[in-house]
Amino acid sequence: MEQMITVIGAGPIGLRAATGLKNEGWDVTVLEEHSEIGVPENCSGLLSVNGLQKNKIDVSEVTVNKIFGAKIFSPEKTFLKIERKEPVALVVERAGLDKKLEKKAEKKGIQIRKNTRMIDVRKDTIFVQHEQRGEMMKTRFVVGADGAASKTRKLVNPKIDPKAFVRTIQVKAKGSFDDRLVEVHLGDFCKGFFAWVIPENKTTARIGLGVSGSFNARENFNKFTKEMEIEVLNESSFVIPVTRPIKEIQKDNIFLVGDAAYQTKATTGGGIITGSIAADIAVKTISDHLKHKKPLTDYWKNLSPLNKELELHWKVRKYFNSLNDKQINSLIRKFKKAGMEEFLEKHGDMDFPSKFINKMMLSPSKWGLLPTGLKVLFS
Ligand SMILES: Cc1cc2nc3c(=O)[nH]c(=O)nc-3n(C[C@H](O)[C@H](O)[C@H](O)COP(=O)(O)OP(=O)(O)OC[C@H]3O[C@@H](n4cnc5c(N)ncnc54)[C@H](O)[C@@H]3O)c2cc1C
Known part of the structure; x- marks a missing residue:
């Protein structure tokens, strides 16, 4: 056969x-x-533990770090800290x-x-x-x-469609990092995407930024890393279909x-x-x-079950792309006040947003965020 x-x-x-x-x-x-x-290697190598297990992707021997959660920063540097007791993601080579x-x-x-x-x-x-x-x-x-x-x-x-791509710059750098958490930075300086710090350990991290449209990735990456005390070891620049x-x-x-x-x-x-x-x-x-x-x-x-999830990822992306610095600041403060950190710790899923959104709809304490949720779903 x-x-x-x-x-x-x-x-x-x-x-x-x-x-x-x-x-x-x-x-x-x-x-x-x-x-x-x-x-050439063009990846941050961050993979969810659930996704790896469910899809039987063996990353033993190539795992360099275990990640327990994330800090999501607004432009004014207020952050949501989501941290679990067990690893949620692995950083792989x-x-x-x-x-x-x-x-x-x-x-x-x-x-x-x-x-x-x-x-x-x-x-x-x-x-x-x-x-x-x-x-x-x-x-x-x-x-x-x-x-x-x-x-x-x-x-x-x-x-x-050239708009269906995000341009990225990523470096591997020496510095001082929290090796348990990844950092996600939002704002106009990374319009259309975000900036990230993914620790390999306490002294090395993958630091990157993506932008869409006519925004200048290089200029904005320099702005993002200007205050960081880091030594760049290598750099790559690539596109991601989004x-x-x-x-x-x-x-x-x-x-x-x-x-x-x-x-x-x-x-x-x-x-x-x-x-x-x-x-x-x-x-x-x-x-x-x-x-x-x-x-x-x-x-x-x-592909339909997968595409439903990818469509939700797209709606969330589109919603965030529509916000300016001021609106992101206000949203992160609102999320913090509504107890989203604990909620995401319990129910967040890097790959399947529908699970989390369904849980949110069923949680009366989160109904205050419903207008935001509806804007996301119908954006
Ligand atoms: C900066 C950055 C960070 C990322 N971080 C993550 C992350 O943390 N986690 C995650 O899950 N994903 C991440 N991604 C995305 C991830 O890298 C891709 O989704 C993944 O590589 C897709 O795999 P692929 O096999 O489809 O394509 P690729 O990995 O790009 O492989 C395509 C292969 O095809 C070969 N090829 C191309 N054209 C031809 C041709 N004409 N003939 C023969 N061979 C050809 C190439 O040489 C290459 O080997 C990141 C991407 C970037 C750019």
């Missing part, structure tokens, strides 16, 4: 999809344009995670062709460049997991997954857990088609 499926991109989502397809009995090849998996997934895929017998860039796909033919030479490959299905700047996306959905779920992610024999399909959380930009869930759904859709002749267009239907 062998079918040829080609996955474009050996990031965490492409490798997850390839491994899933192989487990279903299909013959899979992965194409990766770089010579080394996981490089991202290149290490990708390499771990590579080993797992290779152990299953999946061929990963490095230095091989997909150039074009026409029906069942993939045109690739391998070590500067052009080649053609035959395939029955293509899974485009080629990340934020996906070429496969252009084949499925050529209309790309938008609402997009329907045009499958066409004929081509599927998009992960960042290529904009399957990130618009609130935080995190895409490893949500992309992994989507990869499993793509695997199921392709397998159901091959085994039971179910339509490939079921992909969108099968």
Whole structure:
């Protein structure tokens, strides 16, 4: 029962999809344009413990820190402190995670062709460049997991909205940090996203900022870090797809997954857990088609529970994007007064906001925040 499926991109989502397809009995090849998996590294590597456990993502050996909560700062530096007794998230070494997934895929017998860039796909033919030479490959299905700047996306959905991306700058820096909590900073200086401090330990952290539209990431990052006593060890700059779920992610024999399909959380930009869930759904859709002749267009239907959550992330993002410094200051003070810190400690979920919103609706003490909640839901 062998079918040829080609996955474009050996990031965490492409490798997850390839491994899933192989487990279903299909013959899979992965194409990766770089010579080394996981490089260059463009990620903060913060992953929820729940998401990791539920999706069986093994990060042992690549975990560098355990996170117990967050401090969310308003522009006037009032903050909500949400802290649990148990770790809520892990900070992982991202290149290490990708390499771990590579080993797992290779152990299953999946061929990963490095230095091989997909150039074009026409029906069942993939045109690739391998070590500067052009080649053609035959395939029955293509899974485009080629990340934020996906070429496969252009084949499925050529209309790309430049507003659907956040530009980020992140550094690894030495300094003095609270190693239990991440910091999230909101305000006009990071319009369209936020700034963050993610500790690896007490003396090293990943510090970054994202902006959307015409805002200048570099200038604002410098403003954000100006007062910090840090020594920058390295720096990277990359984009994160941030938008609402997009329907045009499958066409004929081509599927998009992960960042290529904009399957990130618009609130935080995190895409490893949500992309992994989507990869499993793509695997199921392709397998159901091959085994039971179910339509490939079921992909969108099968994604619906995930897309409901991604849509909520988008609504929260849109609402926060509409606020100025003064309004964020007032909102954080209002949240503090309404006991949101304790509430988030109990019910907050980094990946699935619907659980938390349902709980909030059922909690009379939080009904004072209902107008805000309605603005979010209907924004
Ligand atoms: C600054 C920053 C911080 C982030 N922090 C977090 C975080 O804390 N937690 C989280 O969950 N997510 C985070 N993300 C998002 C996360 O990095 C992505 O969601 C994740 O990498 C998506 O995986 P992917 O496999 O879809 O794409 P990628 O990881 O981008 O992998 C795509 C692969 O495809 C290859 N490729 C591209 N084009 C071609 C081609 N034409 N032919 C062959 N190969 C090709 C690339 O070389 C790459 O290896 C962050 C992103 C950024 C930019």
